[in-house]
Amino acid sequence: MSTDQLTAPARAPRTRTAFRTDIQALRALAILLVVINHVWPTRLSGGYVGVDVFFVISGFLITGHLTGELARTGRVRLARFYARRIRRLLPAAFLALAVTAVLVFVFLPYPRWERNGWEILASATYVENWFLSAMSVNYSALNDAASAAQHFWSLSVEEQFYLVWPWLLLLATWAATRAARGRPAGRADRRARARGWLFAVAVVGVVSLGASVWFTAVAPNQAYFVTFTRAWEFAAGGAVALLASRWRWSAVARGILGAAGFAAIVYAAVTYNSATSFPGFAALLPTLGTAAVIAAGTGADRQWHDRVTASRPVQWLGDVSYSLYLWHWPLLVVMPFVLGSELSFITRCLVFVGALVLAALSRRFIEVPAQRWSGWRDTVRRPVLFMVLGMALVGALSATMVIANAVRAEADRPPISVTGGPCKGPAALAPGAHCAGAFTTLDYSVMTNKNEYFFTPPECDWDKTLQYGDVRTTMRCDFSGGAKSPQEVWLIGDSHAQQWQGAIYDLARARHWRLTTSYLGGCPIADVAFQGFRSAWGPAETDRCRTWSHDAADEIEKERPDLVITAMASRHQLVDDGSGRSHDEQFIAGLQAYWKRWTARGTHVLAMADPPLNVEVRPADCLLLNEEDPVSCARPRSAAQPPDPVVAAARGDVRGVTALDLTDRFCDANLCYAAVGGIPVYFDADHLNLEYVRLLDPLVRGAVDSALPPSS
Numbered sequence: 001m002s003t004d005q006l007t008a009p010a011r012a013p014r015t016r017t018a019f020r021t022d023i024q025a026l027r028a029l030a031i032l033l034v035v036i037n038h039v040w041p042t043r044l045s046g047g048y049v050g051v052d053v054f055f056v057i058s059g060f061l062i063t064g065h066l067t068g069e070l071a072r073t074g075r076v077r078l079a080r081f082y083a084r085r086i087r088r089l090l091p092a093a094f095l096a097l098a099v100t101a102v103l104v105f106v107f108l109p110y111p112r113w114e115r116n117g118w119e120i121l122a123s124a125t126y127v128e129n130w131f132l133s134a135m136s137v138n139y140s141a142l143n144d145a146a147s148a149a150q151h152f153w154s155l156s157v158e159e160q161f162y163l164v165w166p167w168l169l170l171l172a173t174w175a176a177t178r179a180a181r182g183r184p185a186g187r188a189d190r191r192a193r194a195r196g197w198l199f200a201v202a203v204v205g206v207v208s209l210g211a212s213v214w215f216t217a218v219a220p221n222q223a224y225f226v227t228f229t230r231a232w233e234f235a236a237g238g239a240v241a242l243l244a245s246r247w248r249w250s251a252v253a254r255g256i257l258g259a260a261g262f263a264a265i266v267y268a269a270v271t272y273n274s275a276t277s278f279p280g281f282a283a284l285l286p287t288l289g290t291a292a293v294i295a296a297g298t299g300a301d302r303q304w305h306d307r308v309t310a311s312r313p314v315q316w317l318g319d320v321s322y323s324l325y326l327w328h329w330p331l332l333v334v335m336p337f338v339l340g341s342e343l344s345f346i347t348r349c350l351v352f353v354g355a356l357v358l359a360a361l362s363r364r365f366i367e368v369p370a371q372r373w374s375g376w377r378d379t380v381r382r383p384v385l386f387m388v389l390g391m392a393l394v395g396a397l398s399a400t401m402v403i404a405n406a407v408r409a410e411a412d413r414p415p416i417s418v419t420g421g422p423c424k425g426p427a428a429l430a431p432g433a434h435c436a437g438a439f440t441t442l443d444y445s446v447m448t449n450k451n452e453y454f455f456t457p458p459e460c461d462w463d464k465t466l467q468y469g470d471v472r473t474t475m476r477c478d479f480s481g482g483a484k485s486p487q488e489v490w491l492i493g494d495s496h497a498q499q500w501q502g503a504i505y506d507l508a509r510a511r512h513w514r515l516t517t518s519y520l521g522g523c524p525i526a527d528v529a530f531q532g533f534r535s536a537w538g539p540a541e542t543d544r545c546r547t548w549s550h551d552a553a554d555e556i557e558k559e560r561p562d563l564v565i566t567a568m569a570s571r572h573q574l575v576d577d578g579s580g581r582s583h584d585e586q587f588i589a590g591l592q593a594y595w596k597r598w599t600a601r602g603t604h605v606l607a608m609a610d611p612p613l614n615v616e617v618r619p620a621d622c623l624l625l626n627e628e629d630p631v632s633c634a635r636p637r638s639a640a641q642p643p644d645p646v647v648a649a650a651r652g653d654v655r656g657v658t659a660l661d662l663t664d665r666f667c668d669a670n671l672c673y674a675a676v677g678g679i680p681v682y683f684d685a686d687h688l689n690l691e692y693v694r695l696l697d698p699l700v701r702g703a704v705d706s707a708l709p710p711s712s
Contacts, residue, residue, distance in 0.1 A: 022258075022297035023057055024318035025309030026290060029262075030054050031321035033269045035328050035355070038151075039348050046272025049286035051154045052233055052279070053265060056290040058158055059237025066169050067197055067242065071190065074173075076166050079380040085162050086383040089322075091370040092362050093155065094390035096326040097124055100148045101397035103330060107337040108148075109446040109624065110408045116147045117401030123152030124394035126159040129225040136221035145620060145685075151329040153225050160227050161234050172200035198242050205235030216280030218538035229279055233287045240291050244298035255304045258296035262305075264289025275535060323367060324359035331355050342625050412448035414455045417506070418694045421677075425695035426665035428677030435677060439631040443678040445623045451683050453499040453690045459509075466518055466551055468544050473552075477515040479508040487511065487708070488561040492518045492525050492552060493568040494533075496610055499687040500567055503700040516561070520548045524568050527553070528590035529577035536574065553594045560601045563708040567608035569686075570645045587645035592654050599656035606707040607650035609661035612640040612672040615685035623674050633674035637663075640672035658707035662699060 030053035037047025069076050097120050104116045122131040132153050176196025177189070212229035215222065223229045249257070268286045276282050297303055308314065317324075331351050336343055343351065420427055423435035449455075460477035467473065480486035491497055491504050498519045508515040522533030523545035530545050531537070537545075556564055575586045595605050614620070617640045622633035641663055650659035666672050666681060674681055676692075683689045 020297060021306065021310040021315060022293060022303060023061075025305075025314050026053055026057055026293055026318075027321040028314045028317035029265065030057075031317065031324050033265075035324065035352065037269075038329060038332055039352050044269055045274065046269045046276065048278075049265065049268045049272060049283075052230075052283055052286045053290045054154070055158070055161075055230060055233040056237040056240075056287055056294070058161065059234030060241045060291075060294050061237070062162065062165055062234075063169070063197075063201065063238035064241040066166055067194075070169060070173055070193070070197075076170060078166055081166055082162075083380045083383040085159075086387050087371050087373075088367070089155075089159070090383075090387055090390055092323055092326055092366045093152075094124065094394055095362070095366055096323075096330065097149060097152075097394045098397060100330040100334075101394065101401060103334045103338075104148050105397075105401055105404070107334055109337075110405055111446065111448055112145060112147075113401040113405040114409075115145075116149065117398040117405070119147040119149045119152075120401075121395055121398035123149040123156065124391050124398070126152075126156040129153040129156040129160075129227060133222045133225040136225065146333060148330040148333040151325065155325075157225075157227050157230050161231070165234070165238075168200055168204065169197055172196040194242065198239070201235050201238040201242065205232045205239065208232035208235065212283065213280045216277055218540060220277060220536070220538060223280070224278060233279075233283065236287050236291045237294065240295050240298070244295040247295070249296070249300075254296045254300055257292050258303060258305065261289040261292030261294075261296065264292070277536075320356070320359040320363045323362035324355055327358040327362065328352070328355035331358075336621065336625050340625060342619055342622070409449045412450040414450050414452065414502070414690055418691055420695050423677050425677040425679040425692050426662075426699075427695065429665050429668065438677055439634065439673055439675065440629070441678050442623065442627055442630045442675050442680070445627050445680060447680070447683050447689065451680075451689050451691060453502060453683050453687050453693065454495070455502075455690065457505055460515075460517070463516075465555060466548060468548065471520070471544065473520050473548060474516065474518040477505070477508065477517065479505075480512045480514050483512045487513050487563070488516075488559065489513045490516045490518065490556055490559075490561050490564045491566075492516075492556070492564060493566050494519060494523050494525075494573075495521050495687060496569040497525075497565075497567040497608075499683075500565070500608060500693055500700070502690045502693045503697045504565060506694060506697055507701055507704060516559075518552050520545060522569070522573065523548060524570060524573045524575075524587070524590070525549050525552060525566055525594065526568075526570075526587060526590035527593040528573075528575040528586055531574040531576050533569070533574070534572050553597065556603065557597050557601055561603055563604045563606060563704070564598055565606045565608065565704075566646075567610065568646065569610055571610060571613075571642060584643070584645045584648065588649040588652065591646065591649040592652060595649070595654050595657050599654065603656070604708045605650075605654075605657040606703060607646050607657060607659050609644050609647045609659065609663065611681070611688055612637075612663065612666050613642075614674070614682045617672075618674060620685040623680055630675040631673070634671040637667045637670055637672050641667060658703065660700070660703040662696060665696060665699065 030050035033044065033047040033050035033053075035047075036044045037050070066076055066081070101117070101120050104120075105113060108116070119128060119131060122128040128149065132150065173193055173196060176192045179192065179196075208228055208231035212223065212232060215226070215229050216224075265286050268282075268289070272278065272282065303309070328351070331354055332343075335347065335351055339347060341347075423433065423438060427433060428435040428438035456475070457477070459479050460475045462472050463474045463476045465474050489504075489508065491501060498517070501517060504515065507513075522537075524530060526549065530542055530549070532542060570587050570591075573587075575583060575590070577586055579586070581589075591607070595607075598605060612635075617635040618633050619625070623630055626632050644661075647659050647661050650657050663672075666676070679692050679695065680689050681692050
């Protein structure tokens, strides 16, 4: 997404500067793919490959520029190189981040301020890709709403490339010169340096591609963001810069190569989707396609596609591609809250047009003047000072958001108890309830700390049992108050078990239990061949899940608690034992295998059905954007509550197992609601609101009494 306009022919000693309309057209295509993918994600599911196009372009341009300077002078003026990058990229970026921070602070609910604040800071310091990589393995963070600065991950990768690449080529130059010492200077020396550059670029490309394939297989969520899985794409562009002008192409060959390149990019954009294992091998198609287009145009005076690609609209879109990338995403995140409604097709079109307008203004009044301003064009200190001050300003805005969130959140703690009523929350769906406005009124819509399903009461402490490295899964909570022989109870599963703990804690306190909780995000407590949650996970993550599941089953069998309460997102957990049986058949068998072991030791099991789906059937922010009309967020029961293997297993032939299915407190005969009795049902995209869960206490208490009478 760099705004660089230079290209250097691969023969470094004869480097010249020339404007490439085909590269500008590639920029236009790339930004169009990315923006359409973001604005209308279902229309162009693989549009994210536009980012890979930008990476190859940057590798080509920067490699050509640096090797040209090395060939002419034998060195690279690093300070001036970095100063040029600052002038080209940072003024528009810092303005976009500052405006984004203000928009988030003004329009988004305050619980969103902290995450946005941290990500805006990470973006200003160009480490956003590493921040998102770290968050991608944080299961709790997976349900966070996208930040308004999330798109800066790719810009961060580019900046890291700019930081490292000159040093790589300088090192290659030094090594080649040292190796050629003693030989006649001149053409042979230039060839040695060119071979050294090509060798360095090739090593980076091969190693990074191998790392990309491997890491995408073992940790796909992280692999998408980290720098070393993308470096080979820059290297591919660098290789074209070093080699393309050495090849002699006929006009026909150039035409075929260029057409194949464009076709590869478009094919990837149309056929790839969120399930594509990316980057890895899949990234070869758009990367090599981009390299082919650039190679086909190197040294060519005219190309078959010039009538289109060199046209003013295409060139203009390439001109504003950097600014368009900066502005389109914050608008998409913020505009629903500005408008107070979900984005329709029309408003999405308006967002697209608005982003184009902002991009044009940013290009005209920020990008171009910053590059041409004589006050810092021939200096190094001023651009660096601007960078430091810009980062400080954005950092101050970020800190303000984080601190303001902390101040607001301090007063929002889960209350000791909740008070129900005949028409409050789930009671409005009780048999015989006649509650006017049960689905049309809303007490609140913003989820704060007091609604967090994952809160921990003071009676609980971490236990080293079932701990895997720094991943802790298990807590021991003593609500017995010193009572002799208190009942021993486990609550176990993934976060879909954790979301019920508010009601379980209340009951444990009332019944004086010793409660053990054990959770591992996305992982089933069942004897199944687990493959991943929603999508395939890497071996390390799946192995940890399977190990925890087996260890926890053994621990329960050994401890023989009075009651095990279990729940999980079984409909989203992928299992495949190679038997050819259906997902549900495998899951039911795996659940019952553990349950039979526990009940054989005298333990009772209460299996809780998963609540209706949320983000799969409605926008995660539906209530926030429809406060005056919450019933508009209702969805058909048939879609929102598909069959749950946990319920089917609990209703099978296993003695000592009781099922608790509370669907009728989320749905009526036809619809499942996002708010019932004035109370929002969900805390986030995938979990229940703590208050709603605690209002279900009478039903949970009754189910526990059925599974385990108080006298047992």
